[in-house]
Amino acid sequence: MTDEHDLVRPRATPARRPRRPSFVQAKTASAAYPIDDLAPYLEPPWTKEDTDTPDRSAIYTHPEGHHxxxxxxxxxxxxxTWITAGPDLPPLPIGTAEEKAEAQAANDARLQPGRSWHRTIPTRHAEDLTTAVSSLLHDQLIPALTKKPRFARTVSYATKAQPNAQDEAPRTKKGRSTAKNPPSAKAGTAPKNKETEE
Structure with a gap:
């Protein structure tokens, strides 16, 4: 074999990538639902902190270390959304064994130090998103500090369709419809005539 017939596979030439000029910045889309506008007011001692991205994030702090x-x-x-418990549990009282047991049970039921409880809010149905965020913080996140829920409810913010008066018939105690008209027959089937049946 001669030098002319080299078995080494020739290398492919890499494709040149067009470079954009250094002065061109990546376009950052503004948030569809700015968090700074949706963040509710929490009564003291909760305080709202300034964040680097106020349109996408918000943080509240508590003197006891909760966030x-x-x-x-x-x-x-x-x-x-989330809430993180502070580093300390309430101290057990000095008293009878029953009082200590009750205080210990209350500490066991609450969100433990450093642990977080998360909840999410869908934004597809944003008719009253501000109220949804406020109620979630006041009704679910803050109460989780003293009594952590065992499960998270799935909340849908979709609007409910209003039923027509013709479609809704009164029902009996057992849930049966009292409509006089029988349900319509399935498509493609005709009612049988009893006179022709043998």
């Missing part, structure tokens, strides 16, 4: 956070996820479809 509440709101974050708009990429795609602007979900708002993630």
């Amino acid at each position: 509440i956070g709101l974050r708009l996820q990429p795609g602007d479809l979900i708002i993630q």
